[in-house]
Amino acid sequence: MAYPHGAASSGRQPVQLPANSESAGSGSDGPGPRLASVVVFVHDHDTSADFYAELLKMEVTVRTASAALLVSRNGFQVYLRSVGPNALHPVGHVGAQYVIWTADGPEDFQRCESVLRARSDRFDTREGEGFTLIEGRDPSGLPVLVAYPGPDEVARLEIISRYYV
Incomplete structure (x- = not known):
């Protein structure tokens, strides 16, 4: 479902946009591009590869x-690049700040929660409208978020304040 500008952040109900709206694309009936890969700069790619392989059930290829390159069963890729133990990750700068993963089901969500609780120095749980979000830290201290159910099952009608305050 497409959201008009501002609807997702205001708490209003989503509305279906007409096919000729700016969000519908430029003449294509398809859904548009989908995310295929994420590149994450980490302190140590070997330690991080082990962490992400366990958490995300990915294979280091x-x-x-x-x-290191990790690949999921559905072909999604995570590239991990070592930048050294003293590299900083400044929050609030231009560029992607968070990646939110979706668990495959309630059992997978519980598994992810267990991994993050056991392997993270910080852990938090947040409830949204119809979904739960867990947050932990990877070996480099980067936030790692997992939600369930995913946005394909429960539309996101709000922006969690942690990400824009």
Whole structure:
């Protein structure tokens, strides 16, 4: 479902946009591009690869001296690039700040929660309108978020204040 500008952040109900709206694309009936890969700069790619492989049930398919490539069963890729133990991750700067994963089901969500509780130095749970979001930290201290159910099952009618305050 498409949201008119501002509807998702205002708490109003979503409305279906007409096919000729700016959000519908430029003449294509298809859903548009989908996310295929994420590149994450980490302190140590080997430690991070082990963490993400366990949490996300991904396979490490390539390891080099400074990078690793993890691939999921559905082909999604996570590239991990070592930038050293002293590299900073400034929040509030231009660029992606968070990646939110969706658990495959309630059992998978519980598994992810267990992994994050066991392997993170910080852990938090938030409830949204019809979904739950858990947040932990990866070995580099980066936030890792997992939601259930996903936005394909429960429309997001709000923006969680943690991400824009």
